[in-house]
Amino acid sequence: MVSFVISRRRLMLAAAVAPTANISGATCAKAPPVVRNSGAYRFHVGDIQATVLSDGLISGPPSVYASDAPEAELHEVLRRAFLPTDALTLNLNTLLIETGGRRILLEAGAGQTMGPNGGRLFANLQTIGLRPEDIDAVVISHTHPDHIGNLRNADGGKAFPRATVYMPEADWAFFIRGEPDLSYLPVSADFRQRFAAAIKRSVEPVAADVELYRAGAEIVPGLATLPALGHTPGMAAFLVHSGSDQLLLTADLAYHPVVNVDRPWRPGPDRDKDTALQSRRRIFDRAVADKLLVLGFHYPFPGLGRMLKTEAGYAWVPANRQF
Numbered sequence: 421m422v423s424f425v426i427s428r429r430r431l432m433l434a435a436a437v438a439p440t441a442n443i444s445g446a447t448c449a450k451a452p453p454v455v456r457n458s459g460a461y462r463f464h465v466g467d468i469q470a471t472v473l474s475d476g477l478i479s480g481p482p483s484v485y486a487s488d489a490p491e492a493e494l495h496e497v498l499r500r501a502f503l504p505t506d507a508l509t510l511n512l513n514t515l516l517i518e519t520g521g522r523r524i525l526l527e528a529g530a531g532q533t534m535g536p537n538g539g540r541l542f543a544n545l546q547t548i549g550l551r552p553e554d555i556d557a558v559v560i561s562h563t564h565p566d567h568i569g570n571l572r573n574a575d576g577g578k579a580f581p582r583a584t585v586y587m588p589e590a591d592w593a594f595f596i597r598g599e600p601d602l603s604y605l606p607v608s609a610d611f612r613q614r615f616a617a618a619i620k621r622s623v624e625p626v627a628a629d630v631e632l633y634r635a636g637a638e639i640v641p642g643l644a645t646l647p648a649l650g651h652t653p654g655m656a657a658f659l660v661h662s663g664s665d666q667l668l669l670t671a672d673l674a675y676h677p678v679v680n681v682d683r684p685w686r687p688g689p690d691r692d693k694d695t696a697l698q699s700r701r702r703i704f705d706r707a708v709a710d711k712l713l714v715l716g717f718h719y720p721f722p723g724l725g726r727m728l729k730t731e732a733g734y735a736w737v738p739a740n741r742q743f
């Protein structure tokens with residue numbers, strides 16, 4: 421015989437999932453569920469599983485990112501690209517690669533060092549089922565705060581407790597061992613001071629066991645570093661490769677494709693502007709010649725696309741999304 425005894429708990433559950441209706445049977449208006457966009461984007465480079473993990477956003481005056489642009493022309497270019505002229509928003513696209521049984525994060529992201537909209541990396545890591553202790557290595561292109569901020573957790577300890585952290589030797593010497601002269605940065609003296617302090621603070625927990633590398637080194641099989649000097653004394657671009665597949669990460673050779681790729685303007689924070697320009701041209705030319713898939717750390721998420729040569733320089737062509 422079928423029992424019709426229903427527990428109180430079941431009744432409550434049934435009430436919780438039933439559509440909200442009033443006594444006349446009409447359904448009440450209900451707020452739609454909040455659907456958040458994913459900050460994780462998966463793809464493959466040959467046999468290597470790659471995932472862009474967003475750490476969120478930073479922003480600043482457009483003239484900082486396009487330091488030699490005439491103001492009226494810069495504003496016109498931004499307006500034509502449907503972008504505001506008072507602040508340029510930059511993404512923070514870190515990349516997780518899984519290869520040879522190791523999980524390697526390329527760039528740590530800003531955390532809270534450059535404003536309140538960074539620090540989303542850990543939530544995005546969680547959405548793909550990983551915790552900070554699952555990361556085996558973190559490889560940094562250059563030691564600006566937006567690339568290293570997440571190395572330190574809220575308690576001042578290592579945010580990635582098991583990870584070996586790799587940083588360019590020349591950046592370590594300039595920003596961390598020394599008292600860097602940052603007068604070249606097109607920002608206030610106060611900002612410069614906070615910028616320098618954020619760098620030293622972020623690397624404190626990993627300073628005792630950091631691995632320093634020289635751009636040009638192969639960090640692990642499948643991950644090469646390419647000299648991209650100028651923005652900082654030691655900046656590296658990354659080349660992830662597997663079989664005939666390659667992915668080029670351009671670090672901060674350009675901040676935003678609209679002002680630094682489609683237009684030739686130079687990032688203000690480039691310390692040695694001529695060397696930075698040579699690096700940009702050399703590496704962008706390689707991207708064009710080899711038709712490489714490119715990931716821009718600061719480009720609109722997920723930051724993947726290709727470069728074309730144009731009469732004026734280059735053009736950015738975003739990659740089609742894979743579902």
Ligand SMILES: [Zn+2]
Pocket residue numbers: 564566567672717718
């Ligand atoms: Zn950056």
